Amino acid sequence: MTESDTIQLSTNTNDVRKEAEELIELIQQVRSRIDLPPIFKAKKRCFKQLDNTEELSLPNKKILLEDDIVELSKIDSREDLMTRLRSYSTNFHLIQRPVTALECAKHGWKDTNKITEKEPDTCVLSCDTCGNNIFVIAIKCKASEKVVNEVKKRYEAGLYNGHKESCQWRTQKCDDSVYCFPLVTIESGLEKFKADANNIISACVKEKQALPTLCHELDDRTLIKVKYLAEQTQKEPVELENIETAYILSLYGWELLHADIPGVKCDLCCTRKAFYLLKEPFDILRRHKSYCPYINAETANAYTPKGFSLRRTQKISGSDWMKDVLSLEYVILIKSRDLSLTYEDALDEKIRKLQNIL
Structure with missing residues (x-):
């Protein structure tokens, strides 16, 4: 590049800069006349600082970067x-x-x-x-x-x-x-399932409040698993009928409303309901908001915890995730029971009684 080319390029750059400044000034005048705020007011300060990049020290650059990170963290x-x-x-x-x-x-x-x-x-x-x-x-x-x-x-x-x-x-x-289903480990999922059910039962016993009648679409196989886990978890008898109801509520993400007010809430969709206000069976599905991760697979963004399942790449809702966890635990408990010496002795006793009858 010759010296004349350099001079020409410099002149063109200055002309472009001058035209840009005139255009910016015109836009500002127009916006001012129709009472519009300046465009990207916050960014304008940054551009002014970046025009003289060499004058900025390293700490100042770092501060600008941290501000952007803070702004992004507020969004998410x-x-x-x-x-x-x-x-x-x-x-x-x-x-x-x-x-x-x-x-x-x-x-x-x-x-x-x-x-x-x-x-x-x-x-x-x-x-x-x-x-x-x-x-x-x-x-x-x-x-x-x-x-x-x-x-x-x-x-x-x-x-x-x-x-x-x-x-x-x-x-x-x-x-x-x-906003999604808070994915947890199988162990912590089970702990939450049992703890939430126990809290609901404790509040009802304390306030002498019956558990509500539920409206649900659980099949018989799932109900058997829920009842079995309820029996295994609830070791001590309580003066409350149908305690498996509390475990069904917990399976669908319902937690205790308040220690002194038997009822349920969902912290994900912000739904709350006291049992004494119910005039009809409590619908464990439709009481959730339509976007709640416990019933909405898209917002839940969850996948089955079953490693051998064909549905590994298919999104499922939070309640379906909890059902899969329940199934895994049920299989483990049944196998442990069948392999126990106590169960074998009880089985042998039953066989002897049947032989004596025959």
């Missing part, structure tokens, strides 16, 4: 997501809406528990980061499928666009892995 914070999800009122869940509470919470929105005067079914959501509000309407029963799908598309885009342009949620949302 499970604790923050669950806090937002717990804010959604019964009013939001009771009516069909174009977006679920989980979708809204993943995009940084929380429920204000406020409604509009003209449309009491409409819920007002807010963003703690940018302060903007969006309004989530109710879907009318008479609406056609085409209309419903169109409304859903608009709201899916609105979950992003409802934020201010400088808001971090404008272009980001929680990763799907943030």
